[in-house]
Amino acid sequence: MKTLGMIGGTSWYSTVEYYSSINKKVAEEIGSQGNPPLIIHSLNIELMREQNWEKINAKYLETSQKLEEAGAEAIIICANTPHNVYDYVHDKISIPILHIADATGKRAQQLGLEKLGLLGNKPTMTGSFIANRLKNNFQIETIIPDDQFIDQAHHYVSKELTQGTFSDDALHFFKEQIEQLVQNGADGIILGCTELPILFKDHKMDVPLLATTDLHVNMAVDFILDR
Template sequence: MRKLGIIGGASWSSTAMYYDQINRAVAQRLGGLHSARLVIESLDFEADYASFHRSGDWAGADRVIAGAAARLKAAGAEGLLLASNTMHKNVEAVRAAVDLPIVDIREITAERLKADGRSRIALLGTRFTMTEAWARGPYEERGIVIQELNAEWRAEVDRIIYEELAGGRVVRDSQRKLKTLITELQKQKVQAVVLACTELVMAVDVRANVLPVYDTTAIHARAAMEWMLADEEQARAAA
C-alpha cells in the first residue's frame, strides 16, 4: 500500500471526515483489520491559512502549504492529498516544492461529472472556488457549464463556510437556506450541484434534495483509496 500524505486542518472537521472515510474504504477493499497508511500535517486553520485569505496574501499561503508538503515527503509520503477545495489554489506551489503525485479534487470530481453526463452544474464553496479560474477550469475544460450564483448567494454560502462549518458548527437556519438555494438552482435548469467545499456536506443532505448533489469530500476520499491501493490492484490483475 502506498503511503499518502494529507495536508489537513483547513478545516479540522473535514480532515476528520477524510481520515474516517479513507480508512473505511481501505478496510472495505482489503478486509480484516487493514487500515490506511497515512501521514497528516494538520494546520492551524486561523494562523496558517484563513488569515491569508482575509489579507489576500496568497504568496504567504503558498509558503505554508509548500512547507507542509515538504515535511510530508520527508516523513515518507509517496503522494499528496490537499484536504480542502480552496487549498487547491496553492497546488502549483506544492508541485514546485515536491516531486510527488497529487490526488486532485477538481480533476477527479470533474471526471465524475463528465462520466455521469452532467453538462450544467452549480459550484458551491468559498468565494474563491465559486468564482476563480483555478477552481472552475477543470470543469469548463470538459465542456461543463457552471451556473453563476448572484452576489447575495455567493456571500451567504461563503459566510456559512467560514463563520459556521469551518469551526464545526451546523446551524439549522443555514441548512434551510442551502436547501432553498438548491431548489432555486433546479428551476434554472442546473443538472447537479457540486459541494466544492469539504465542509458543506455537514449542512447539505446529499440524498434528500431536488438535484443530484456531488460531495467532493467523499469523491476525493474514494479516489485517495484507489490511488493508495493501485499497486495491489495491478499485482492482483497480473496474477
C-alpha cells in the same frame, strides 16, 4: 499499499472526515485487520483566514516537501479552498497532488452532467481552481450563485459549518441556492465544502449532489490501493 500524505487543519473537522473515510473505505477492501499508511500534517486554520496567498502558497509548498521527504508517494489536500495552491506547488515537488476537481469531474462525466452549480465559501465559488480545471479537463461548465448571496454563503460556511454548527437556517439557505442554480441551468450541484454534505446528509434533492469530499476520498483510496 502506497503511502499518502495528507495536508489538513483547514478545518480540522474536514481533516477528521477525510481520515475516517479513507480508513473505512480501505478497510472495506482489505478487511479491518489492516489500515492504510498515512502521514498527516495539520495546519492552523488561521493561515487560510488571513487570505494572504503568497504566505499560503509558501506554507503549502513547505508542507508538501516535508511530506515527500517523510515518504509520501502522493499528497491529498483535505479541503476545497486550499487547492488554490495547486498550480504553485505541484511543479515544485516530484510526487502527485490528487486534485479535488479531477475527482469531481470524473463523477460528473459518469453521470452525463454538463453544467454544475458550485456551492462553498467565497474563495471556492469565486476562484478558478475548480471551474477552470473542470472546463479544461472535462468540458464541464460551472456556475455560482448571484453576487448578493455569495457573502451569506461564505458566512454560513466559515462561521457555522467549519465550526461544527449545522443550523436549519443554513440548510434552508443552501436549498434555496440549489433551486436557483437549477433554474439557471445547472444539471448537478457541487457541494464544494467538506461540511456541506454533512448539512445535507438527511435531505434529498431532485438534482445530483456531488460531494467533493466523498469523491476525493475515493480517489485517495484508488491511489493507496494502486488501482
